[in-house]
Amino acid sequence: xxxxxxxxxxxxxxxxxxxxxxxxxxxxxxxxxxxxxxxxxxxxxxxxxxxxxxxxxxxxxxxxxxxxxxxxxxxxxxxxxxxxxxxxxxxxxxxxxxxxxxxxxxxxxxxxxxxxxxxxx
Amino acid sequence: xxxxxxxxxxxxxxxxxxxxxxxxxxxxxxxxxxxxxxxxxxxxxxxxxxxxxxxxxxxxxxxxxxxxxxxxxxxxxxxxxxxxxxxxxxxxxxxxxxxxxxxxxxxxxxxxxxxxxxxxxxxxxxxxxxxxxxxxxxxxxxxxxxxxxxxxxxxxxxxxxxxxxxxxxxxxxxxxxxxxxxxxxxxxxxxxxxxxxxxxxxxxxxxxxxxxxxxxxxxxxxxxxxxx
Numbered sequence: 001x002x003x004x005x006x007x008x009x010x011x012x013x014x015x016x017x018x019x020x021x022x023x024x025x026x027x028x029x030x031x032x033x034x035x036x037x038x039x040x041x042x043x044x045x046x047x048x049x050x051x052x053x054x055x056x057x058x059x060x061x062x063x064x065x066x067x068x069x070x071x072x073x074x075x076x077x078x079x080x081x082x083x084x085x086x087x088x089x090x091x092x093x094x095x096x097x098x099x100x101x102x103x104x105x106x107x108x109x110x111x112x113x114x115x116x117x118x119x120x121x
Numbered sequence: 122x123x124x125x126x127x128x129x130x131x132x133x134x135x136x137x138x139x140x141x142x143x144x145x146x147x148x149x150x151x152x153x154x155x156x157x158x159x160x161x162x163x164x165x166x167x168x169x170x171x172x173x174x175x176x177x178x179x180x181x182x183x184x185x186x187x188x189x190x191x192x193x194x195x196x197x198x199x200x201x202x203x204x205x206x207x208x209x210x211x212x213x214x215x216x217x218x219x220x221x222x223x224x225x226x227x228x229x230x231x232x233x234x235x236x237x238x239x240x241x242x243x244x245x246x247x248x249x250x251x252x253x254x255x256x257x258x259x260x261x262x263x264x265x266x267x268x269x270x271x272x273x274x275x276x277x278x279x280x281x282x283x284x285x286x287x288x289x290x291x292x293x294x295x296x297x298x299x300x301x302x303x304x305x306x307x308x309x310x311x312x313x314x315x316x317x318x319x320x321x322x323x324x325x326x327x328x329x330x331x332x333x334x335x336x337x338x339x340x341x342x343x344x345x346x347x348x349x
Binding site: 046047048052054076077078079080081082083084085099101102104105108109110115116117118119120 | 155158160161162163164173175177178184186189190193194196215216217218219221222223224225226227228230330331333334335336
């Protein structure tokens, strides 16, 4: 648990630096590798709930704040997204704001730290 | 091998939503899990304004991020076949929703614990009462569903050896593309340089949406205001 807390704090501190640098910091690379290898336990629940792996990885382990991703109350009219009318969703009585997928490109593109979903060579 | 793409001309589309209604009937999509929606918005400043209509369905990407996420999670419920169609295997899907979060176009629709019918609270439509025309028409709770390019029609053409009629014969063409009253939608083989879609894309400079994601969508748009 201590290891996870240390990682989250350290990675969070590096997050701003990551934006400005071309190369991701070593700690972020290590965390991503450890999550994939199973060295860091993120549970087995594949779901988008707060208890699931998805939020555990991004929020607890990588230290990303809710507001960092959930920024939009509603997408602009001209935003071309099939599901844009779903937001704001109500989850457990709280409104969940929309996430703009563009935020994911940086880490999830080929050549970066996270599992590659975008810009495959 | 043929590779099927769709072209949507937003300069011709006037927002009648026939394609949306046709898809709902053909594929029994429920209001909670739409397969085809119309995004409508205004651009410009008075007096120079325009109303824009963009229908969105699955882009059947060449490098689908939904499939990459599903594979990475180990479920392998999403496949892309040799004709370029991205399909969800409802028996393998566990409803984790990872595909829905990674799709740049917000396409995959995750069903809740209860699947509603087309008109909740009313009698099932005649079409719904016919039962499942194909495994892809099953409605399953906690499962992801999305546009299939009307695969149940395409596979009939393939089985009959009539692939060259896809996009031309009504039985072998996605229903949304058939019903457009102003021919703003085309469907065909992009590997054939003489096909309707190949020539239209070239002539009208059709492009894909959100190219920054590098997923290489197979739905092309003729857009009013340049690239999006």
